[in-house]
Amino acid sequence: xxxxxxxxxxxxxxxxxxxxxxxxxxxxxxxxxxxxxxxxxxxxxxxxxxxxxxxxxxxxxxxxxxxxxxxxxxxxxxxxxxxxxxxxxxxxxxxxxxxxxxxxxxxxxxxxxxxxxxxxxxxxxxxxxxxxxxxxxxxxxxxxxxxxxxxxxxxxxxxxxxxxxxxxxxxxxxxxxxxxxxxxxxxxxxxxxxxxxxxxxxxxxxxxxxxxxxxxxxxxxxxxxxxxxxxxxxxxxxxxxxxxxxxxxxxxxxxxxxxxxxxxxxxxxxxxxxxxxxxxxxxxxxxxxxxxxxxxxxxxxxxxxxxxxxxxxxxxxxxxxxxxxxxxxxxxxxxxxxxxxxxxxx
Amino acid sequence: xxxxxxxxxxxxxxxxxxxxxxxxxxxxxxxxxxxxxxxxxxxxxxxxxxxxxxxxxxxxxxxxxxxxxxxxxxxxxxxxxxxxxxxxxxxxxxxxxxxxxxxxxxxxxxxxxxxxxxxxxxxxxxxxxxxxxxxxxxxxxxxxxxxxxxxxxxxxxxxxxxxxxxxxxxxxxxxxxxxxxxxxxxxxxxxxxxxxxxxxxxxxxxxxxxxxxxxxxxxxxxxxxxxxxxxxxxxxxxxxxxxxxxxxxxxxxxxxxxxxxxxxxxxxxxxxxxxxxxxxxxxxxxxxxxxxxxxxxxxxxxxxxxxxxxxxxxxxxxxxxxxxxxxxxxxxxxxxxxxxxxxxxxxxxxxxxxxxxxxxxxxxxxxxxxxxx
Numbered sequence: 001x002x003x004x005x006x007x008x009x010x011x012x013x014x015x016x017x018x019x020x021x022x023x024x025x026x027x028x029x030x031x032x033x034x035x036x037x038x039x040x041x042x043x044x045x046x047x048x049x050x051x052x053x054x055x056x057x058x059x060x061x062x063x064x065x066x067x068x069x070x071x072x073x074x075x076x077x078x079x080x081x082x083x084x085x086x087x088x089x090x091x092x093x094x095x096x097x098x099x100x101x102x103x104x105x106x107x108x109x110x111x112x113x114x115x116x117x118x119x120x121x122x123x124x125x126x127x128x129x130x131x132x133x134x135x136x137x138x139x140x141x142x143x144x145x146x147x148x149x150x151x152x153x154x155x156x157x158x159x160x161x162x163x164x165x166x167x168x169x170x171x172x173x174x175x176x177x178x179x180x181x182x183x184x185x186x187x188x189x190x191x192x193x194x195x196x197x198x199x200x201x202x203x204x205x206x207x208x209x210x211x212x213x214x215x216x217x218x219x220x221x222x223x224x225x226x227x228x229x230x231x232x233x234x235x236x237x238x239x240x241x242x243x244x245x246x247x248x249x250x251x252x253x254x255x256x257x258x259x260x261x262x263x264x265x266x267x268x269x270x271x272x273x274x275x276x277x278x279x280x281x282x283x284x285x286x287x288x289x290x291x292x293x294x295x296x297x298x299x300x301x302x303x304x305x306x307x308x309x310x311x312x313x314x315x316x317x318x319x320x321x322x323x324x325x326x327x328x329x330x331x332x333x334x335x336x337x338x339x340x341x342x343x344x345x346x
Numbered sequence: 347x348x349x350x351x352x353x354x355x356x357x358x359x360x361x362x363x364x365x366x367x368x369x370x371x372x373x374x375x376x377x378x379x380x381x382x383x384x385x386x387x388x389x390x391x392x393x394x395x396x397x398x399x400x401x402x403x404x405x406x407x408x409x410x411x412x413x414x415x416x417x418x419x420x421x422x423x424x425x426x427x428x429x430x431x432x433x434x435x436x437x438x439x440x441x442x443x444x445x446x447x448x449x450x451x452x453x454x455x456x457x458x459x460x461x462x463x464x465x466x467x468x469x470x471x472x473x474x475x476x477x478x479x480x481x482x483x484x485x486x487x488x489x490x491x492x493x494x495x496x497x498x499x500x501x502x503x504x505x506x507x508x509x510x511x512x513x514x515x516x517x518x519x520x521x522x523x524x525x526x527x528x529x530x531x532x533x534x535x536x537x538x539x540x541x542x543x544x545x546x547x548x549x550x551x552x553x554x555x556x557x558x559x560x561x562x563x564x565x566x567x568x569x570x571x572x573x574x575x576x577x578x579x580x581x582x583x584x585x586x587x588x589x590x591x592x593x594x595x596x597x598x599x600x601x602x603x604x605x606x607x608x609x610x611x612x613x614x615x616x617x618x619x620x621x622x623x624x625x626x627x628x629x630x631x632x633x634x635x636x637x638x639x640x641x642x643x644x645x646x647x648x649x650x651x652x653x654x655x656x657x658x659x660x661x662x663x664x665x666x667x668x669x670x671x672x673x674x675x676x677x678x679x680x681x682x683x684x685x686x687x688x689x690x691x692x693x694x695x696x697x698x699x700x701x702x703x704x705x706x707x708x709x710x711x712x713x714x715x716x717x718x719x
Contacts (some may be wrong), residue, residue: 016455024687196464265347328359328570330393332707338686342438
């Protein structure tokens with residue numbers, strides 16, 4: 001049996017930063033080049049982790065690369081992100097991380113104490129998340145050929161019983177739940193780079209969301225239809241992807257979105273939309289209307305989920321789009337992130 | 347958040363919107379131009395169009411500095427960036443604006459040293475930190491940002507920093523408003539006056555718009571209540587048959603402007619005899635260049651640039667949109683060849699550009715508009 005060669009739709013002449021920013025360009029790269037060549041005819045929507053069968057057992061598998069600068073920042077560091085990021089990708093796919101492997105790309109000249117601190121940060125994060133680091137690999141590149149250190153982690157997880165997640169199961173009337181305040185990580189990193197001469201009392205929100213996900217699964221189980229951690233590209237990008245994948249509209253309300261004042265203030269000042277800012281310790285879930293109260297209560301009763309909120313609901317129209325209701329009843333469409341969020345001055 | 351939340355109170359907004367509906371004569375059509383890109387952005391971001399009756403039309407003006415910058419200037423600036431010894435520094439606003447051979451971000455991806463700065467003084471800091479490189483600040487903006495460029499140049503001169511220069515694209519708002527009013531295809535009933543620019547120049551320079559042209563103008567802030575309250579002021583003036591300059595941004599805008607800022611501009615800059623504006627063509631005495639006393643820090647004097655005039659793609663109707671003659675969706679390229687991801691005109695780049703604002707915040711709410719030709 002022969003199948004038609006995969007169609008390569010990616011036509012951008014070169015790779016730009018935008019292709020890594022998690023927004024439209026990233027999606028074009030993955031769907032237009034990687035998926036058709038590497039995944040062939042598979043039509044499964046691209047989630048945070050893949051679920052595959054191994055000798056009759058179904059497991060979740062995922063990988064993530066970490067290239068953050070600066071390496072450490074208020075509230076976390078690259079080592080902690082590398083563990084939490086992969087644990088969270090598995091969690092929002094409905095799986096509990098079992099084991100991780102990691103690869104380091106180190107730049108010659110990296111001080112050993114920095115490396116040790118990051119390895120220790122990984123160990124601590126793995127212990128907190130209840131996951132084993134089962135192996136790894138190290139490469140060193142010449143000075144100037146990398147920015148200090150990059151970490152890649154891959155993880156496998158066992159499926160959390162009672163959860164069956166897919167964008168296709170999302171229906172109009174379902175509630176959209178956000179686990180907590182948005183934008184802390186992205187704004188913390190932006191400020192930690194020290195290029196903006198702005199200071200704020202903010203910390204990255206990096207953490208494992210697994211305890212929250214497990215509690216949600218236990219209390220709202222089959223009512224939970226979809227989950228995603230809104231990392232690069234923010235809440236707006238995750239909801240746009242869902243809107244596209246389930247052909248429904250997403251209607252969220254500005255006043256219901258939890259956010260720290262420092263994030264709001266920095267976004268106002270820099271002309272950024274908090275809905276486009278990256279998070280590392282939050283997740284979005286879509287829950288059936290009947291299960292919404294139980295789901296919210298489950299999150300509220302779990303440490304770290306106190307500020308969870310229903311921020312809106314799934315609607316029939318505008319299909320494929322995210323509509324935000326402003327404080328005054330006006331509405332605006334929020335698109336996926338285009339390129340990197342850049343501060344706006346004039 | 348103080349000074350923000352007070353101007354976003356839902357009940358006040360609702361009351362003001364009701365007042366607008368009461369004041370607006372249903373038998374008449376109103377065209378108000380918001381001069382400033384910041385207003386355009388706020389109008390879309392807060393969904394203010396939804397709060398206005400359909401016979402009040404908000405027309406987007408030329409007050410978006412990157413939108414009015416002709417492509418030739420971007421090419422000139424980027425040609426300097428091709429020198430491996432040069433660090434090209436600019437505001438984030440500029441980074442995605444396309445030149446003939448790509449945007450500053452694309453130049454950066456090709457290996458040129460392009461940096462985003464938050465203020466011109468950050469560019470000067472870069473120069474201090476990189477004494478073996480030359481840092482060129484690609485300056486854009488109206489009178490809002492010109493003072494900070496001026497102060498930075500004054501500091502560079504005082505400290506005698508040799509490896510720093512400014513490529514000035516600073517423009518002035520009054521000649522642009524005049525060009526709009528002189529344009530034969532323009533029908534504007536009143537103006538929502540610029541906010542940030544007025545913090546520097548004050549309200550006095552707008553006097554002629556009211557006295558000579560008979561158009562009401564309300565200098566406005568950028569919060570939802572500011573914009574709506576300005577609409578109320580304009581409607582009242584039109585109802586009473588008066589035309590005056592009203593300051594609806596008193597918490598920031600002094601009537602006489604900011605004298606220290608104006609002094610800094612006068613110290614460093616002089617008026618160019620003429621300057622090209624995208625969409626509006628050459629406007630006399632509408633832009634600022636460095637005085638001879640600052641020649642040493644003037645990138646246009648230190649570097650030779652092609653200085654070629656680059657015309658916009660023929661099909662793009664940026665000019666008509668900039669003047670408010672066409673709505674963004676009426677341009678032939680809108681949402682087809684020209685999108686925020688692949689912008690052809692700068693109006694699609696800056697979030698203050700009316701095309702980008704319209705595309706990201708409103709377009710898909712009323713898709714039928716996209717097909718208007």
